[in-house]
Amino acid sequence: MSALDAHLVxxxxxxxLDAELRAAAGEVVALLGPNGAGKTTALRALAGLVAxxxxxxxxxxxxxxxxxxxxRHIGVVFQDYLLFxxxxxxxxxxxxxxxxxxxxxxxxxxxxxxxARVGLAGQAxxxxxQLSGGQAQRVALxxxxxxxxxxxxxxEPLAALDARTRLDxxxxxxxHLAGHAGPTVLVTHDPLDAMMLADRLVILExxxxxxxxxxxxxxxxxxxxxxxxxxxxxxxxxxADGDLVRVAGDFTLTTAGPQHGDVFVAFPPAAVALYAARxxxxxxxxxxxxxxxxxxxxxxxRIELTGPIxxxxxxxxxxxxxxxxxxxxxxxxxxxxxxxxxxxx
Amino acid sequence: xxxxRWAAVAAAALLATAGCxxxxxxxxxxxxxxxxxxxRGSGPVTVLAAASLTxxxxxxxxxxxxxxxxxxxxxxxxxxxxxxxxxxSGAPADVFAAASPATMRTVTDAGDAVGAPxxxxxxxxxxxxxxxxxxxxxxxxxxxxxxxxxxxxxxxxPCGAAASKALDAAGVRxxxxxxxxxxxxxxxxxxxxxxxxxxxxxxxxxAAAADVDGVEFPESAGAVNDYPIxxxxxxxxxxxxxxxxxxxxxxxxxxxxxxxxxRQP
Amino acid sequence: xxxxxxxxxxxxxxxxxxxxLLGVPLAWMLARVPFRGRRLVRALVTVPLVLPxxxxxxxxxxxxxxxGLVGGWLDATFGFSLPFTTxxxxxxxxxxAMPFLVISVEGALRGADARYEEAAATLGASRxxxxxxxxxxxxGPGVAAGAVLCWARALGEFGATITFAGNFPGRxxxxxxxxxxxxxxxxxxAIVLSLLLLVVSVAILAGLRDRWLGAT
Numbered sequence: 001m002s003a004l005d006a007h008l009v010x011x012x013x014x015x016x017l018d019a020e021l022r023a024a025a026g027e028v029v030a031l032l033g034p035n036g037a038g039k040t041t042a043l044r045a046l047a048g049l050v051a052x053x054x055x056x057x058x059x060x061x062x063x064x065x066x067x068x069x070x071x072r073h074i075g076v077v078f079q080d081y082l083l084f085x086x087x088x089x090x091x092x093x094x095x096x097x098x099x100x101x102x103x104x105x106x107x108x109x110x111x112x113x114x115x116a117r118v119g120l121a122g123q124a125x126x127x128x129x130q131l132s133g134g135q136a137q138r139v140a141l142x143x144x145x146x147x148x149x150x151x152x153x154x155x156e157p158l159a160a161l162d163a164r165t166r167l168d169x170x171x172x173x174x175x176h177l178a179g180h181a182g183p184t185v186l187v188t189h190d191p192l193d194a195m196m197l198a199d200r201l202v203i204l205e206x207x208x209x210x211x212x213x214x215x216x217x218x219x220x221x222x223x224x225x226x227x228x229x230x231x232x233x234x235x236x237x238x239x240a241d242g243d244l245v246r247v248a249g250d251f252t253l254t255t256a257g258p259q260h261g262d263v264f265v266a267f268p269p270a271a272v273a274l275y276a277a278r279x280x281x282x283x284x285x286x287x288x289x290x291x292x293x294x295x296x297x298x299x300x301x302r303i304e305l306t307g308p309i310x311x312x313x314x315x316x317x318x319x320x321x322x323x324x325x326x327x328x329x330x331x332x333x334x335x336x337x338x339x340x341x342x343x344x345x
Numbered sequence: 346x347x348x349x350r351w352a353a354v355a356a357a358a359l360l361a362t363a364g365c366x367x368x369x370x371x372x373x374x375x376x377x378x379x380x381x382x383x384x385r386g387s388g389p390v391t392v393l394a395a396a397s398l399t400x401x402x403x404x405x406x407x408x409x410x411x412x413x414x415x416x417x418x419x420x421x422x423x424x425x426x427x428x429x430x431x432x433x434s435g436a437p438a439d440v441f442a443a444a445s446p447a448t449m450r451t452v453t454d455a456g457d458a459v460g461a462p463x464x465x466x467x468x469x470x471x472x473x474x475x476x477x478x479x480x481x482x483x484x485x486x487x488x489x490x491x492x493x494x495x496x497x498x499x500x501x502x503p504c505g506a507a508a509s510k511a512l513d514a515a516g517v518r519x520x521x522x523x524x525x526x527x528x529x530x531x532x533x534x535x536x537x538x539x540x541x542x543x544x545x546x547x548x549x550x551x552a553a554a555a556d557v558d559g560v561e562f563p564e565s566a567g568a569v570n571d572y573p574i575x576x577x578x579x580x581x582x583x584x585x586x587x588x589x590x591x592x593x594x595x596x597x598x599x600x601x602x603x604x605x606x607x608r609q610p
Numbered sequence: 611x612x613x614x615x616x617x618x619x620x621x622x623x624x625x626x627x628x629x630x631l632l633g634v635p636l637a638w639m640l641a642r643v644p645f646r647g648r649r650l651v652r653a654l655v656t657v658p659l660v661l662p663x664x665x666x667x668x669x670x671x672x673x674x675x676x677x678g679l680v681g682g683w684l685d686a687t688f689g690f691s692l693p694f695t696t697x698x699x700x701x702x703x704x705x706x707a708m709p710f711l712v713i714s715v716e717g718a719l720r721g722a723d724a725r726y727e728e729a730a731a732t733l734g735a736s737r738x739x740x741x742x743x744x745x746x747x748x749x750g751p752g753v754a755a756g757a758v759l760c761w762a763r764a765l766g767e768f769g770a771t772i773t774f775a776g777n778f779p780g781r782x783x784x785x786x787x788x789x790x791x792x793x794x795x796x797x798x799x800a801i802v803l804s805l806l807l808l809v810v811s812v813a814i815l816a817g818l819r820d821r822w823l824g825a826t
Contacts, residue, residue: 047732048731048732049728049731068731069728069731069732070732070733070734070735070736071734072732073734074732075732076729076732078725078729082723082725082726082728082729084726084729084730084744084747084748085748086747086748095730095733095735095743096733096734099730099733099735099736099739100734143733144732144733147734427793430793430797433797434797496776499777499791501791521778522693522776522778523694523775523776523777523778523782524776524777524779524783524791525776525777526772526777526790537671537675537677538675538676538677539671539675539676539677539691539694539776
């Protein structure tokens with residue numbers, strides 16, 4: 001099966017998408033990024049719905065960027081599925097094979113079988129508006145796969161679903177994606193979807209790829225504020241000299257591993273401890289800070305602190321009460337050096 | 346296409362609609378009593394006249410206004426039968442000049458006329474053909490030839506009645522391609538080149554002499570049209586109406602009609 | 611008189627068919643394909659709405675008449691000329707009624723989600739297949755409404771017809787022309803004819819609406 005190798009350049013007024021994207025056969029790549037990062041544009045460019053201004057798209061070594069969308073053999077699951085409202089679920093699924101010249105009766109038989117495989121045998125005759133969100137999602141997926149596409153594209157496949165259906169559908173989707181032999185590109189703004197469904201993540205910001213890697217690498221070593229926020233880490237950029245990293249002015253943090261030169265330092269909010277007075281024994285990484293905001297974060301409270309660096313700390317509600325944490329309150333923050341990882345920028 | 350031809354087309358188009366637009370004249374200024382403005386009255390005089398009278402009556406109207414500065418003549422030209430229908434339906438008009446006694450009868454039978462109509466002109470049919478008569482159509486029987494497209498007036502219109510009378514007299518049977526709603530519309534089809542010939546009044550062919558030739562034919566003598574004129578009972582301006590009817594019969598007006606190709610009654 | 615009614619129904623139906631054939635693709639182009647001069651084309655399509663029909667008839671004569679731009683060639687090449695034929699009536703009616711269809715269909719197309727066409731394309735549908743199997747069913751009600759309006763306008767057409775196609779019983783004399791001429795002769799007959807046309811039109815329009823538009 002074919003691998004995807006693409007360099008997508010699309011220019012719009014005030015916005016340029018310039019992203020390289022690779023996916024091996026059978027690999028699921030998630031394009032993750034904030035709204036307006038160009039994820040959907042990238043997907044549409046791959047599908048041929050938006051023309052490239054530059055770059056290329058190769059699928060299995062063949063250039064396809066000059067080919068009309070109907071000849072690319074790419075399956076697309078659109079964000080709101082775009083099931084044809086006047087056709088039944090079965091006819092929707094049979095549509096692609098029919099367009100590719102499969103005789104009517106065979107296309108319908110095939111579609112019925114595919115629908116049965118995703119547990120929708122009983123819904124085959126229904127119109128899209130009679131389907132639940134989860135059912136519609138499965139019909140859309142089956143419709144995209146029915147033509148045996150060389151590349152599968154999914155645009156926010158779970159965004160239209162409510163939280164409970166989402167959990168269910170995500171598990172199903174993972175199974176179906178595993179069954180697709182070609183590469184899959186998935187667009188999402190939800191890091192959880194990305195990490196659960198994809199083998200590899202490509203982070204897109206302002207039209208550019210800022211980081212790629214598997215979920216473990218991305219979550220432990222974010223390279224932009226956006227990714228750090230997504231995975232819930234404090235992230236700083238600085239200059240390392242051994243264990244010491246100068247991150248802001250002459251404020252230095254002591255980190256776990258020796259590095260040299262430009263680095264990132266990341267640590268989770270839970271690794272930050274707060275005290276009313278300067279802690280005894282003067283551990284390294286202790287600094288005075290001021291509470292800027294107190295937010296709920298799961299069972300804990302997330303405290304936004306200002307000071308030499310802006311930092312988020314997670315504390316228990318009990319500790320917060322004991323320390324009397326409220327905006328404007330001065331505290332001491334401390335961070336264990338073993339919790340702070342540094343890696344080259 | 347020349348500017349003149351454009352103008353002709355536009356005029357034809359306007360005439361074609363005139364039949365529907367009747368009764369638009371303003372009656373508000375009417376009703377001046379004979380005593381207030383002298384014997385000939387004053388104010389507007391509305392004249393409904395057959396389409397074939399367009400040029401000659403316009404000229405007569407101009408002269409009439411010169412002689413009677415207090416009067417202001419407004420014409421509405423159209424198919425006689427349509428105009429008669431408008432009068433019967435209560436259109437506020439002072440004078441009616443028809444292209445046939447038959448259409449005039451519609452008005453007199455309804456009791457809408459003052460006194461008996463007077464014949465003030467006679468007209469007869471000619472074959473209108475394109476300038477220079479490219480198809481050499483010189484007789485009624487030639488019109489029945491193969492491939493000759495002919496426009497006639499519809500039967501209810503005087504020119505249509507006259508045409509069928511003349512064709513009967515000549516023993517010619519022909520199938521026209523169209524039956525037009527008035528003589529000017531039939532003539533316009535010749536001007537536009539859509540038909541090869543039309544049976545129209547001599548005066549109409551004369552008025553369009555720049556674009557068409559009128560071919561005289563003997564049978565037309567058997568289908569002469571009398572043009573009657575009458576003042577109307579419900580005229581808003583009875584004095585003006587009487588004055589105009591009288592003026593049409595003066596030698597001066599008769600000369601204008603004769604110049605246009607009408608015969609004296 | 612029944613001949614005039616029959617001719618009216620026939621020509622209005624043929625004119626509607628012609629408008630559908632030409633107008634739907636035209637509306638699709640106007641709604642979906644950005645091209646230079648689109649505004650001009652849209653203006654030209656809508657111009658019969660503002661033009662007095664008589665002027666429209668004159669314009670048709672200038673183009674399709676025996677001496678017209680296209681008609682002259684037709685006459686010289688095939689010895690065929692449109693004026694004074696039933697086909698001429700259909701042309702005049704189609705010319706005047708076309709805007710009703712195009713505007714209605716273009717509006718429906720603009721209201722329809724163009725992304726369905728994209729979805730169809732990714733499934734391998736050519737533009738034509740996507741239009742036929744996806745877009746057309748989606749805008750079905752708009753097309754039907756446009757066709758009904760178009761038919762109604764064609765049925766009532768008078769000015770362009772009498773100017774372009776003339777008036778001859780059985781061939782070009784449609785109901786409105788018959789009514790107009792009857793008006794010159796016999797008011798009562800004209801009223802009867804008008805009522806007849808009115809009843810037939812209302813019956814057909816009511817029937818069509820229920821069948822085409824009631825279902826959706």
